[in-house]
Amino acid sequence: MFSDPVLITGAGRRVGLHLARRLLQDGARVIAHYRSSGENLETLRAEGAQLVQGDLATVDGSLAVAEAVRAMTPALRAIVHNASAFSPTADDPREAASQFIQFFGIHMQAPWLLNTTLEPLLRASASHPADIVHITDIFAERPHPEFDLYCATKAGLENLSLSLARRLAPRIKVNCIRPGPILFMPSHTPEARAKVLAETPLGREGGPEPVYRALRALLDNDFITGAALPVDGGRHLAR
Numbered sequence: 001m002f003s004d005p006v007l008i009t010g011a012g013r014r015v016g017l018h019l020a021r022r023l024l025q026d027g028a029r030v031i032a033h034y035r036s037s038g039e040n041l042e043t044l045r046a047e048g049a050q051l052v053q054g055d056l057a058t059v060d061g062s063l064a065v066a067e068a069v070r071a072m073t074p075a076l077r078a079i080v081h082n083a084s085a086f087s088p089t090a091d092d093p094r095e096a097a098s099q100f101i102q103f104f105g106i107h108m109q110a111p112w113l114l115n116t117t118l119e120p121l122l123r124a125s126a127s128h129p130a131d132i133v134h135i136t137d138i139f140a141e142r143p144h145p146e147f148d149l150y151c152a153t154k155a156g157l158e159n160l161s162l163s164l165a166r167r168l169a170p171r172i173k174v175n176c177i178r179p180g181p182i183l184f185m186p187s188h189t190p191e192a193r194a195k196v197l198a199e200t201p202l203g204r205e206g207g208p209e210p211v212y213r214a215l216r217a218l219l220d221n222d223f224i225t226g227a228a229l230p231v232d233g234g235r236h237l238a239r
């Protein structure tokens with residue numbers, strides 16, 4: 001499908017794993033980043049992915065991931081920034097401050113560091129244009145007060161996306177996908193699930209495939225940059 005690999009962060013489980021596997025099924029080469037080891041990694045490797053491990057909450061971890069990717073390939077078709085942490089803001093200010101630093105590291109600093117250090121690999125791609133895709137959240141636009149730090153750092157990533165889209169054009173497109181209720185977390189209670197679904201015009205949990213379809217739509221369209229595409233069953237209309 002593409003001659004150069006697609007790098008996906010946080011590909012060890014759930015949405016990132018699905019994106020990596022679907023790209024492989026469709027014939028793309030994939031470099032799958034993960035943090036924690038698990039049985040999904042062997043599946044990914046067996047299906048043809050190259051794997052790179054690292055903690056994207058820190059500068060050193062992010063730069064080490066970039067270095068490992070540079071050692072694997074001279075060119076990248078796309079970078080898909082999927083890695084994320086999600087939790088309500090803690091009541092204790094010190095604990096909340098630690099969360100803030102972690103969210104900033106994963107959602108903003110790591111994408112900025114990877115995009116900056118791997119830009120030459122995107123420029124070397126046989127595909128014109130190459131792509132950066134940031135997986136954000138509908139909460140980036142309409143924040144949830146209990147998750148204010150998570151939301152603010154996803155909004156920060158969307159703002160970085162806009163700067164990058166201007167700076168890297170026309171060689172590299174930069175877009176966001178804003179998921180809504182794609183896969184509930186184990187921490188979502190039945191009541192919380194019912195409330196979310198009641199707020200979702202299409203009335204169901206989407207599953208990860210619509211995110212893959214959105215990713216393909218962006219990769220396959222050479223005239224979209226600086227966009228943020230909701231994949232949320234319409235939930236952004238209801239809040």
Ligand SMILES: NC(=O)c1ccc[n+]([C@@H]2O[C@H](COP(=O)([O-])OP(=O)(O)OC[C@H]3O[C@@H](n4cnc5c(N)ncnc54)[C@H](OP(=O)(O)O)[C@@H]3O)[C@@H](O)[C@H]2O)c1
Nearest residue numbers: 010014015035036055056057082083084137179181182183
């Ligand atoms: N699921 C939804 O309904 C939904 C809704 C809105 C937005 N989104 C967005 O869609 C994306 C995927 O969602 P998801 O539900 O699959 O997310 P998830 O289950 O929370 O998975 C996040 C991934 O990020 C990795 N990660 C977390 N902290 C990391 C760190 N410090 N360094 C490196 N990797 C780290 C995790 O690795 P480990 O396995 O090692 O923890 C995991 O692979 C995320 O960007 C999320 O914000 C999802």
